[in-house]
Amino acid sequence: MSAGQKPVAVITGGSGGLAPGIAQSLLDQGYHVVLVARDTDRLRHAADALMRGSAMVDRIGCDVRQSSSVKAMTLAVLDRLGRIDLLVNAAASSNPIGGAIETVDVGLVIGDLDTKVGGYLRCIQAVAPVMKRQGAGRIINIGGLTGRSSDTLSGLRNAAVTHLTKVLSDQLGPFGITVNAVHPGITRTPHLDELFADMAAEKGVASADIEHDFISEIPTRRLCLPEEIGHAIAFLAGPQGGSINGQSITVDGGYSRGVYL
Known part of the structure; x- marks a missing residue:
């Protein structure tokens, strides 16, 4: 990265939820932030709110369920900004899937997995070659505590995100790319x-x-506050987090009581 050039962070699921708070934390750390989402109206509102305090915000419409859309988004980021230093995967359905197994719509479960786990995979597939050429990069996958409990079938996706994170940390680590997961607690x-x-x-x-x-x-x-999730991401993405790879880090105020070695 040349002197004076800002690092570039791409945040999927950028139209709401945790993304605006994460984006603000990264802006405070000097990143140029690109918000990505398929709901372009909500995406515009989220980006406009951030733009009132910073000029280093872009938005790109993208459906992470479609490989062609993800590839087009990646090319658009490179065309505008020339690099991608950080990918924050946060796109997911906000509707939990639960209830008695006899009544569960399997199609909804598969669709839920395709949006979050499949979407994360597609984005990493598109961004990893860019980061390899740069010789460095950071990938942060937003998971969730439901992956550590039996409360809802939606936890399947977060357990899969954790496994995906560990597998890709092995594959991409030799290229200077770290991959970690952040599990938010009960966040405002x-x-x-x-x-x-x-x-x-x-x-x-x-x-x-x-x-x-x-x-x-x-x-x-x-x-918890979304900005606090952003602080953890900024630490993992910065030089202080260079040796943290393949880890699942929880930001929940101690809400989860399990002991994980």
Whole structure:
């Protein structure tokens, strides 16, 4: 990277959820951020909000379920900015899949896996050759704590993301490319607020009561913020994280109680 050139970060799932907070953390670290998503209207709003504080924001419409769309996105980033230093895979369906096995729609499960796990794979396939030519790169896969529990079938995708991360850390490490997973805990997003509201309506209580119940189970006694997920990503992507490879790092305030060696 030439003197004065900004590192480039591509964030999929960029139209909402964790992405704006992650993007802000990376902007604060001097990255030029490219938000990527298939919902171009929501993507524009997310990018515009960030652009009010920084000129180093781009947006590109892309459907990670389509290899041709992912390849076109990668070429567009290279055409505009000339390099890709960091890929943050965060595109996923926000609707959990659960319930009795007899009623589960297998097609929805497969589609869920195709969006998140397949989407991550397609993006890595497109970006890895670029990073190999550069001689360095960072890939961060956003997972989730449902992969460590039996609460919902949607956890399948996060368990697969963890396995994918470890396999690719072996393959890409020799080229100066690290691959890690970050598992967010209960994180303040509009989707979480909607979830609390739905749970409150079902139980006939206030949303604040539902939030309090969740917070009481978190040792730090507060929800995580998207920017804090971004801080962890920025550390892994920076020089301090150069020897951290193939790891699954949880940012959850201690909410998950398992012991992982």
